[in-house]
Amino acid sequence: MNRIEQTFAERRASGKPALCAYLCMGDPSLTESIELAVAAADAGADLLELGVPFSDPTADGPVIARAALRAIHGGATLTGVIEAAAAIRARTAVPLVLFTYYNPILVSGEARVIERARAAGIDALLIVDLPPEEGSELRAAAAAAQVAIVPLVAPTSDDARADAIVDAARAAGGPRGFLYYVSMTGVTGSGSVDLAAARAHATALRARSGWPVLVGFGIDGPEAARAALGAVRGEGPDGVVVGTAIVKRIEAGKTAEARLASVRDLVASLRAGLDAG
Numbered sequence: 001m002n003r004i005e006q007t008f009a010e011r012r013a014s015g016k017p018a019l020c021a022y023l024c025m026g027d028p029s030l031t032e033s034i035e036l037a038v039a040a041a042d043a044g045a046d047l048l049e050l051g052v053p054f055s056d057p058t059a060d061g062p063v064i065a066r067a068a069l070r071a072i073h074g075g076a077t078l079t080g081v082i083e084a085a086a087a088i089r090a091r092t093a094v095p096l097v098l099f100t101y102y103n104p105i106l107v108s109g110e111a112r113v114i115e116r117a118r119a120a121g122i123d124a125l126l127i128v129d130l131p132p133e134e135g136s137e138l139r140a141a142a143a144a145a146q147v148a149i150v151p152l153v154a155p156t157s158d159d160a161r162a163d164a165i166v167d168a169a170r171a172a173g174g175p176r177g178f179l180y181y182v183s184m185t186g187v188t189g190s191g192s193v194d195l196a197a198a199r200a201h202a203t204a205l206r207a208r209s210g211w212p213v214l215v216g217f218g219i220d221g222p223e224a225a226r227a228a229l230g231a232v233r234g235e236g237p238d239g240v241v242v243g244t245a246i247v248k249r250i251e252a253g254k255t256a257e258a259r260l261a262s263v264r265d266l267v268a269s270l271r272a273g274l275d276a277g
Contacts, residue, residue: 002175003095003123004148007046008212008238017229017274018239020214021045021267022099024067024247026053026076030084032256036263037084040246041092043264044271048088049126049241052081052100059128059182063244067251078104082116089121097124097150097177102135110138114145124148124177132168143174153205154182155198166209178212180241181205183219183228193218195227202237203230216241222273229274242270 011018021040025033037048053071085096105113142149151165183198198215206213215228219240230236249266253259
């Protein structure tokens with residue numbers, strides 16, 4: 001059982017949902033991102049998404065796009081993020097998900113990225129713009145290295161498309177990660193979300209696939225997290241992803257100490273809210 005499977009098994013056994021925290025690595029620096037990631041894990045995040053800054057995002061809203069631009073100007077690269085992941089892995093056992101667009105992987109070389117990710121202790125790759133019809137060699141390399149590929153399913157994905165997305169992940173034969181259900185059409189942090197509808201879609205996806213499902217986009221605090229999960233635990237999604245709210249805290253912080261405290265406080269409040277039901 002890999003770290004991701006173990007995490008979801010433990011969460012199910014405890015009756016508590018999983019909390020996944022996203023950080024744009026390199027904002028404000030890779031060194032500080034390491035500390036922020038470890039702080040998020042210590043404060044209660046069950047999984048960490050380590051965002052690779054990219055110049056032309058299609059899914060990330062203005063808050064994360066600004067963070068990516070700051071990180072790029074600061075010299076953050078895919079290689080640097082993977083090296084930072086290794087430093088994080090040395091300090092925490094929580095699953096690490098490398099969140100990226102496909103272009104940096106293509107430029108660096110698929111096999112090379114997978115091998116570096118495996119060596120760094122990264123458990124999965126989430127590639128925002130990789131459709132199920134593409135990336136067969138990448139998926140095969142990831143499977144051989146026991147690195148999961150996390151599929152994304154959107155509200156616009158009908159049942160046939162959702163099945164194709166899941167089937168592509170299964171076909172490679174690698175470790176199972178989780179499904180990321182995008183709660184809205186649009187970009188991160190772009191406005192209000194019908195979390196009841198997102199919960200219903202994610203619940204149906206969980207039933208169809210048999211995989212753990214996390215809901216992302218639009219989760220900015222404990223109340224939204226609870227709304228995305230529903231009142232009856234165990235019957236809906238397995239957890240939530242929080243990204244923009246964390247990145248906002250980092251953007252607003254005036255000092256490294258303030259940023260660390262703010263991220264720790266937010267994650268702790270999310271953890272407490274989720275555990276309280």
